[in-house]
Amino acid sequence: MRLRDFQREIGETFQERDARRGLMGTFGWYVEEVGELATALRESPPASPEQAEEFADCLAWLASLANLHGVDLEKALRKYARGCPRCRRKPCRCRSKK
């Protein structure tokens, strides 16, 4: 699936409600999902349906936020199109990010 298609789908499904709730209210729901992802990473088996579900939710709420501010996620990812945005190598050879 193209990221652009996913973002549009999320907009068609949730944007009305997201807009009513507002940006920082929606950010609160996003962070709640980030917390649930932490739980799933700690408590569920790797690649289990429970983990997959929390990853999907983090992506969906991030897409909701992007829709609210008109950010094109697919275009944003160009930052990573040529390997590491900092050292420009693949694999990354930066000394930071330890």
Add this chain to the structure above:
Amino acid sequence: MRLRDFQREIGETFQERDARRGLMGTFGWYVEEVGELATALRESPPASPEQAEEFADCLAWLASLANLHGVDLEKALRKYARGCPRCRRKPCRCRSKK
């Protein structure tokens, strides 16, 4: 761009370092990016390059986490393929998520 291609790119660029750092260490970096996204949403203009960059970083670190536990993000998104996973409608008509 397909989400699967992005996830593979992130793996080729960062997985060696991500694996060395470990799952919860990588989760810490992810949460740091979530915090930077909050700042960009509050302080930068909608759809500005600064906002786009933070969305990209949140996606990249989420892909790193997914790679560490072998989660296929594109497959995970099937949860949202038929509108809202809860009410199955598009637009969503759930009474929660206010």
